[in-house]
Structure formats: C-alpha cells, structure tokens
Amino acid sequence: xxxLRQDPTTNEWVIIAHARSKRPYxxxxxxxxxxxxxxxxxxxxxxxxxxxTPPEVAVYRQESGTSPWLIRVVPNLFPxxxxxxxxxxxxxxxxxxxxGGFGFHxxxxxxxxxxxxxxxxxxxxxxLVLQAYRDRYKALSKETGIRAVLIFKNHGVTAGTxxxxxxxxxxxxxxxxxxxxxxxxxxxxxxxxxxxxxYCDINSWELENRNRLVxxxxxxxxxxxxxxxxxxxxxxxxxxxxxxxxxxxxEDLSDLAEVLPxxxxxxDSVLGEPDFNYVxxxxxxxxxGREFLHWYIQLIPRIWTAAGFEIGTGIYINTSVPxxxxxxxxEA
Amino acid sequence: xxxLRQDPTTNEWVIIAHARSKRPYxxxxxxxxxxxxxxxxxxxxxxxxxxxTPPEVAVYRQESGTSPWLIRVVPNLFPxxxxxxxxxxxxxxxxxxxxGGFGFHxxxxxxxxxxxxxxxxxxxxxxLVLQAYRDRYKALSKETGIRAVLIFKNHGVTAGTxxxxxxxxxxxxxxxxxxxxxxxxxxxxxxxxxxxxxYCDINSWELENRNRLVxxxxxxxxxxxxxxxxxxxxxxxxxxxxxxxxxxxxEDLSDLAEVLPxxxxxxDSVLGEPDFNYVxxxxxxxxxGREFLHWYIQLIPRIWTAAGFEIGTGIYINTSVPxxxxxxxxEA
Numbered sequence: 026x027x028x029l030r031q032d033p034t035t036n037e038w039v040i041i042a043h044a045r046s047k048r049p050y051x052x053x054x055x056x057x058x059x060x061x062x063x064x065x066x067x068x069x070x071x072x073x074x075x076x077x078t079p080p081e082v083a084v085y086r087q088e089s090g091t092s093p094w095l096i097r098v099v100p101n102l103f104p105x106x107x108x109x110x111x112x113x114x115x116x117x118x119x120x121x122x123x124x125g126g127f128g129f130h131x132x133x134x135x136x137x138x139x140x141x142x143x144x145x146x147x148x149x150x151x152x153l154v155l156q157a158y159r160d161r162y163k164a165l166s167k168e169t170g171i172r173a174v175l176i177f178k179n180h181g182v183t184a185g186t187x188x189x190x191x192x193x194x195x196x197x198x199x200x201x202x203x204x205x206x207x208x209x210x211x212x213x214x215x216x217x218x219x220x221x222x223x224y225c226d227i228n229s230w231e232l233e234n235r236n237r238l239v240x241x242x243x244x245x246x247x248x249x250x251x252x253x254x255x256x257x258x259x260x261x262x263x264x265x266x267x268x269x270x271x272x273x274x275x276e277d278l279s280d281l282a283e284v285l286p287x288x289x290x291x292x293d294s295v296l297g298e299p300d301f302n303y304v305x306x307x308x309x310x311x312x313x314g315r316e317f318l319h320w321y322i323q324l325i326p327r328i329w330t331a332a333g334f335e336i337g338t339g340i341y342i343n344t345s346v347p348x349x350x351x352x353x354x355x356e357a
Numbered sequence: 358x359x360x361l362r363q364d365p366t367t368n369e370w371v372i373i374a375h376a377r378s379k380r381p382y383x384x385x386x387x388x389x390x391x392x393x394x395x396x397x398x399x400x401x402x403x404x405x406x407x408x409x410t411p412p413e414v415a416v417y418r419q420e421s422g423t424s425p426w427l428i429r430v431v432p433n434l435f436p437x438x439x440x441x442x443x444x445x446x447x448x449x450x451x452x453x454x455x456x457g458g459f460g461f462h463x464x465x466x467x468x469x470x471x472x473x474x475x476x477x478x479x480x481x482x483x484x485l486v487l488q489a490y491r492d493r494y495k496a497l498s499k500e501t502g503i504r505a506v507l508i509f510k511n512h513g514v515t516a517g518t519x520x521x522x523x524x525x526x527x528x529x530x531x532x533x534x535x536x537x538x539x540x541x542x543x544x545x546x547x548x549x550x551x552x553x554x555x556y557c558d559i560n561s562w563e564l565e566n567r568n569r570l571v572x573x574x575x576x577x578x579x580x581x582x583x584x585x586x587x588x589x590x591x592x593x594x595x596x597x598x599x600x601x602x603x604x605x606x607x608e609d610l611s612d613l614a615e616v617l618p619x620x621x622x623x624x625d626s627v628l629g630e631p632d633f634n635y636v637x638x639x640x641x642x643x644x645x646g647r648e649f650l651h652w653y654i655q656l657i658p659r660i661w662t663a664a665g666f667e668i669g670t671g672i673y674i675n676t677s678v679p680x681x682x683x684x685x686x687x688e689a
Contacts, residue, residue, distance in 0.1 A: 027442050027458030029532065030449075037535045040458065042437045105374045105666070105674045110359050117362075120562050121583045126359030126372060177665030185664025196666055200361065203369045203539070204671030230452050251453045304669030325668060332517025333509030334437070334528055336657060337636030339536030342437045 032252035033215075033227065034208055039252045040342045061140035061189065069102075070190035072137045078102060082131060083160060085153055095150065096157050097134040104130035105196060112170050112199060129165050129197040133157055139190050142180070144289045152282035158193070158305070159278065162271045165197035166310045173198045173205065173309050176270070181300025183327040201309045209312065216317035224319030225266050232264075237347050239291065239354040244280040247288055249347040249354070255329050256345040257296065259288060259354070261322040268308040268318035285322070291357040292326055299326040364584035365547075365559065366540055371584045372674045393472040393521065401434075402522035404469045410434060414463060415492060417485055427482065428489050429466040436462035437528060444502050444531060461497050461529040465489055471522050474512070476621045484614035490525070490637070491610065494603045497529035498642045505530045505537065505641050508602070513632025515659040533641045541644065548649035556651030557598050564596075569679050571623065571686040576612040579620055581679035581686070587661050588677040589628065591620060591686070593654040600640040600650035617654070623689040624658055632659040 029038045069077035072093065083098040106128025114124045135154050136146060143151060158176050166174050178193040179186035186192075201209075215223040231238055231248040239247040239259065246262050261284055263277060273281070292301065307320040335341050361370045401409035410431040417428040438460025446456045467486050468478060475483060490508050498506050510525040511518035518524075533541075547555040563570055563580040571579040571591065578594050593616055595609060605613070624633065639652040667673050 027437070027439055029456040029458055031454040031456075033453065035535065038456070038532050040437050042435075042458065103374075105359070105372050107359055117583070118562065118566055120558070121365065122363040124361040124363075124370070126361055126374065173670070175666060175669050177669055179664040183662065185662040194665070198670075198672070200370050200672075202670040202672045203367065207535070226452070230450060234450055251449070302665040302668055304665050306669065323669070330515065330517040331663065332511040333526070333634040333636050334507060336634055337507050337509055337638065337655070338505070338530075338534040340530070340532075340534045 030252040032250070032254070033223065034211060035204075036207075036211055037252075038340055039254055040340060041252075041346055042342050042344055043346050063138050063140050065139050065190070068139055068188075068190050070097075070132075070134045070188060070192060071139055078132070078134075083157065083164075085157060094137065096136070096153055098157060098161055099132050099134065101130040101132050101194070104128075106130050106198060108168075124199065127170060127199050129168065129171070129195070131161060131165075131195045133161065133193040133195065135191040135193060142191050142289075144286045144293060146286065148282045148286070151286055152278055154193070155273075155278045155281055155285075158195070159271060159273060161195050162307070165195060166271060166313075168197060170199050171197045171310055173201050174307070176305040176307075178301075178303050180302070181327065184300040184302045205309065209309070209315075209318065212317040212319075213315075222266050222317055222319050224262060224321060228262050228264060237351045239288065239351055242280050242284055244277055245284045247284060249351040251347060253343055253345075253347045253350075254341040255325050256343060257292065257326050257328065257350045257354070258347075259292065259324040261285065261288060261324065263320065266316075267320060268315050269313040270305050270307040270320040271313065273320070288324060288354075291354045292324070294357045295353045296326055296328060299328055301326045362584040364582070364586070365555065366543060367536075368539075368543055369584075370672055371586055372672060373584075373678055374674050374676055375678050395470050395472050397471050397522070400471055400520075400522050402429075402464075402466045402520060402524060403471055410464070410466075415489065415496075417489060426469065428468070428485055430489060430493055431464050431466065433462040433464050433526065436460075438462050438530060440500075456531065459502060459531050461500065461503070461527070463493060463497075463527045465493065465525040465527065467523040467525060474523050474621075476618045476625060478618065480614045480618070483618055484610055486525070487605075487610045487613055487617075490527075491603060491605060493527050494639070497527060498603060498645075500529060502531050503529045503642055505533050506639070508637040508639075510633075510635050512634070513659065516632040516634045537641065541641070541647075541650065544649040544651075545647075554598050554649055554651050556594060556653060560594050560596055569683045571620065571683055574612050574616055576609055577616045579616060581683040583679060585675055585677075585679045585682075586673040587657050588675060589624065589658050589660065589682045589686070590679075591624065591656040593617065593620060593656065595652065598648075599652060600647050601645040602637050602639040602652040603645065605652070620656060620686075623686045624656070626689045627685050628658055628660060633657060634659065 027042050031038050064071055078099040081097045081099050084094050085096040086092045086094050106126050110127045111125025112127040117123045162174050174197045176195050212223045228246045237249045250260050303324040305322055308318040359374050363370050396403055413429045413431050415430040416426050418424045418426050438458050442459045443457025444459040449455045494506055506529045508527050544555045560578045569580045582592050635656040637654055640650040
C-alpha cells in the first residue's frame with residue numbers, strides 16, 4: 026500500500042507509505058520506561074520551589090485560602106511572547122517586516138506530584154486541569170491585541186520539553202498563522218457549499234465508517250484521521266458543534282476528563298509510554314462565533330522524525346495506515 | 358529580544374525568542390563525535406554489497422567500463438512513491454480523496470567510502486555528486502505525470518536516517534505541495550508588483566546588508582535568512598537568476614562544489630558536527646521557465662525540536678537570532 030491521501034482540513038496531501046517499514050508497529054522497541062520520584066528537590070515546578078517561577082497568575086486549591094495548591098499557572102520564565110513587548114509592525118532594512126513579540130506564555134503546573142502524569146491522575150483532578158485550561162483560555166482571549174490562543178502539552182525530551190514535572194503551556198499570540206488562515210478558508214468553503222460544519226461532517230463520517238474510530242462517548246469521538254500526518258495521530262473531537270474550546274461546558278469537561286486520560290493510556294499501552302504532544306485547535310479569537318469552525322484536540326506520539334522531504338515540501342510521509350493504528354488502539 | 362519576523366517567501370511569521378535560551382550558542386554541548394570506519398561489512402551501501410540494493414539506475418566511475426564505482430544511484434528499497442503504483446484520483450468512503458502513490462524515490466550513494474562525508478571529499482568528487490543530482494533531476498522531471506522533484510539529504514539519526522553511509526535522496530512526486538503553491542503565488546505577486554524575482558531581491562538585500570551573510574563567491578550567496586525558522590538555518594542561493602536546479606551549468610556546479618562543503622565545514626566547526634538536512638528548492642516541473650522562481654539550497658542543522666506550538670500553528674519559535682548565528686559561521 027502506497028497512496029496519497031488528501032487532508033480535508035488543509036487540502037495538503039499525505040503519503041501513506043506502509044511499505045517503507047517492515048515492522049510498522051514496532052515503534053515501541055528499545056523505549057526505556059523509567060520510574061520517576063514524586064518529588065524532586067531541584068525541580069522548579071515541585072512544591073516548596075514556588076520561588077523558582079514567576080508569581081502565579083492563577084492557583085487552584087483543595088479548599089480556599091492557604092491549603093496546598095493542586096494546580097498553579099505561572100508565566101513562562103523564558104517566554105516566547107511577552108506582555109511587555111511592543112505591538113507595532115515595522116519595516117527592517119527597508120524590506121523585511123517585523124512586529125514586537127507581544128503576547129502571553131504561561132505554564133500550567135498540572136499537579137504538585139512530580140510523577141503524576143495525566144493518565145495516572147484521578148478523573149476529578151484531570152477535570153480541574155481542563156477547567157484551568159478553559160479559565161486561562163477565557164482570560165487570555167480577552168486581552169487586547171490577542172488573535173489566537175493555543176493550549177498545548179509537550180511531554181518528554183523528544184516532544185520538546187526539558188521539564189519532566191507534568192505541565193502544559195498556553196501561548197496567546199497577536200497573529201493567526203497562515204496555516205490556520207488556510208484551514209479557516211477551507212472550512213468556510215465547505216460550509217458555503219454544503220451548509221454544514223466540515224468538522225461535524227468528519228465526525229459523522231468517522232462515526233459511520235468506524236474503521237478509524239478508537240472509541241466514542243456521549244460527547245466525544247476519538248479517531249485516527251483519514252489523512253493522518255503522523256503515525257498514531259489521534260483526534261479527540263466534540264460531537265456537539267462548537268467553534269471555541271472556551272465555550273466547552275462543565276458536562277463537556279467532565280466527559281473529556283475521562284476521554285483524554287483513557288486515550289493516553291491506550292497510546293501508552295500500544296506504544297510503550299512514548300513522548301507526545303497534544304494541542305487544542307480552536308477558533309481564532311475574533312472568529313469564535315463562526316458556524317464553520319470546530320474545536321478539537323490533536324494528539325501526536327513522537328515516534329516519527331520530520332526529515333528533508335517533510336521540511337522541504339510540507340508533505341508528510343506517514344509509515345503507518347490509520348485504519349490499522351486505530352485498530353491497535355481500539356483493542357488496547 | 359523577542360520579536361516576530363515575517364518570512365517574505367511564505368508570509369508566515371516566525372518568533373525570534375532569543376530570551377528563551379540563556380546560552381543560545383551552546384547547541385553543541387554533549388555532542389559525541391564518533392569515528393566511523395571506511396567500510397562496514399553489513400552496510401547495504403558499501404562496495405561488495407551491491408546486491409543488497411535494487412539494481413542501479415545510474416552509476417559514475419573513475420573510468421568507463423568495469424572500474425570501481427564512485428557514485429551509484431539506486432531505487433529506494435522502501436520507496437515513499439513508486440513508478441508501479443497507480444496515478445488516478447478516487448473517492449474513498451464517498452468523502453475523502455486518494456491518489457495512487459505514483460512517483461520515484463531514489464538513493465544517491467555519494468561515495469564507496471562509508472566515512473567520507475561531503476566536507477571530507479575532494480572538490481572534484483563533490484562536483485560529481487552535484488552532477489549526479491542534476492542528471493537525476495533532469496531524468497525524473499521528464500517522466501510523465503511528475504510535477505515536483507525534491508533532492509534532499511538526511512544526515513544522522515535525528516535528521517531522519519538510519520543509514521550512516523553518505524547518501525542523498527530524490528523523490529519525484531505527482532503533486533505540488535500546498536506549501537510550494539503558496540510560495541509560488543507569493544513570488545508571482547512580488548514579480549507582478551516590482552518586475553523583479555523575489556529571491557534575486559533577497560540575495561541583493563542580504564549582500565547589501567551583510568549582517569546575515571556568511572560568505573559569498575562569484576556565483577553564490579550563503580546567508581542566514583531574516584526570518585530563519587530554525588537556529589543556524591542557512592541558505593545557499595545562486596546569484597544568477599535561474600528558477601530550476603536542472604539548468605545549473607557546469608560553472609555553477611563547480612563553484613557549488615566548493616561552497617557546499619565549505620558551508621558544512623563551518624557548521625560542523627561551530628556546532629560540533631550536528632545531524633542535518635538540506636533540501637534543493639526548485640521550481641515545480643511545469644513552472645521551470647517562470648521568471649519569478651529561483652532555486653536555492655536550504656541547510657538545517659538538527660539542533661531544534663518542533664514541539665506542540667509549532668505542530669499546532671505552523672509558527673516556529675527560533676531561539677536564536679540570525680544576525681548572531683551568521684556572525685558565528687562567518688568567523689568559523
């Protein structure tokens with residue numbers, strides 16, 4: 026099987042090159058699973074080291090007042106974007122465009138326990154993490170000049186983080202990427218042509234076919250997309266049409282608090298606790314009301330490497346077949 | 358310094374976040390430089406193991422006839438695209454688009470010597486490698502149904518290759534990526550507005566400013582682009598306007614045979630022989646005559662990791678400043 030599949034959300038083609046790998050599911054070999062202590066003395070995110078981070082912008086406790094914190098949200102010590110930076114656009118050397126690095130970059134410390142990753146937390150704690158995501162989304166999306174808010178998680182060194190304490194990040198940016206603008210255009214065109222949300226359609230196609238479905242709940246569909254760019258790429262998509270994650274209600278978050286760790290546990294079981302990223306795709310700030318957009322989570326285990334072809338063309342070579350990887354996750 | 362810079366070739370913004378790294382140039386620490394033998398018995402690309410690859414499509418020898426080979430070009434044993442695959446487009450599950458995985462995927466074995474990387478080869482051998490690139494470009498671009506030909510090199514495990522024997526790859530694809538279509542549109546618009554090639558303009562801006570210039574020769578400008586997506590990203594761009602690498606003449610290749618290894622040696626010296634990719638950007642096959650396109654080489658040391666933010670938005674966070682990295686390379 027070698028075929029090209031078109032991603033309906035970006036119109037980009039993906040090469041599904043099953044034949045490139047002799048043992049396509051042997052992604053977990055040689056992965057060393059280390060045990061991690063509950064507390065690390067020099068970890069800047071562990072309790073007792075609160076002075077190693079900037080002062081918190083939000084905190085969640087068991088009880089109000091001075092009881093120990095459960096979740097802390099702090100500005101990133103080395104932010105990609107900063108609220109104190111300039112906002113204006115200017116010409117550099119008469120030819121190039123620059124903009125001040127205005128924005129926000131926060132770290133969500135998900136738990137006081139150094140070794141309590143999302144799949145190991147209780148559901149109610151995961152729900153609190155998701156509430157923190159939503160609270161920070163709402164707060165940052167209201168800031169003047171912010172056009173896009175991305176919630177994401179880098180887990181493990183190959184996923185781009187050096188901090189092993191469980192944490193997520195939020196970046197609020199003054200621009201919408203050309204990539205997201207393209208996706209918006211495509212979704213808009215689909216809506217104009219059909220009267221339906223493209224992502225609602227994708228959900229119903231996947232729920233109908235079921236050959237790429239991992240599992241579903243009342244509120245979410247979990248599947249490996251038709252034109253997956255990466256092996257075991259997994260989408261968690263709300264069945265209810267909603268462009269903006271900030272508008273997810275408490276029933277949605279409560280369901281998601283079961284769905285997200287369950288998905289991660291299955292991935293861990295099939296692939297041997299790989300490093301991973303997930304990102305919350307959601308409408309740009311001024312487009313939160315658009316009927317053609319839809320929020321969803323994209324989960325990507327780091328069992329691939331973008332090489333020269335991907336860097337040079339933007340076309341991904343996926344050495345596994347989504348129908349087969351979904352089956353693995355379904356049976357896990 | 359935290360600022361956004363717009364890539365003039367894609368219109369995408371890049372975040373230049375110098376402040377994120379305390380020691381931005383300390384990219385080479387802990388890199389282990391291993392010595393490699395000249396011959397490895399079970400290496401499928403070493404002489405004597407020719408039967409471990411498919412039969413060669415081209416071979417270059419010291420003398421004609423049966424003298425030992427200097428360069429072999431063979432089809433990839435696990436090709437991403439294959440000439441025997443179908444070419445037609447079809448609908449899958451009534452909703453999704455697929456295309457047969459038609460195309461070509463070849464490996465250019467650059468030398469019989471397992472340990473003779475490009476910076477260590479003599480100039481005349483590098484020139485022969487470049488001639489092989491051009492020959493295969495010309496042959497593959499003439500194949501019916503081919504729309505884009507990418508020459509690229511993955512060097513080292515983190516750059517996406519498991520084979521350590523010096524080799525490059527060529528993939529000839531039946532599609533132009535949406536990324537390349539966007540670049541083409543932007544270049545066309547620049548040409549319409551100014552009457553000049555965007556890439557010729559970029560060359561002259563860089564040659565004028567010189568603050569991102571690494572070095573220049575009669576025929577090439579080597580610089581770190583203004584909106585570099587990756588630390589130490591380096592462009593090698595011909596000064597002469599030419600859309601298609603296939604039209605590079607023997608003087609161009611002769612000059613490039615000095616420029617390319619020199620650039621790699623400087624990168625090795627500053628960064629401690631990092632893994633890297635390079636790609637030859639060139640016009641799509643049917644657009645080889647376009648006055649607004651321009652071929653160039655993009656070299657990327659693998660001293661970065663795309664994390665959740667990059668995957669989620671397509672916006673890159675570059676933790677170094679091109680003016681500073683260029684200075685390092687200039688002084689190497």
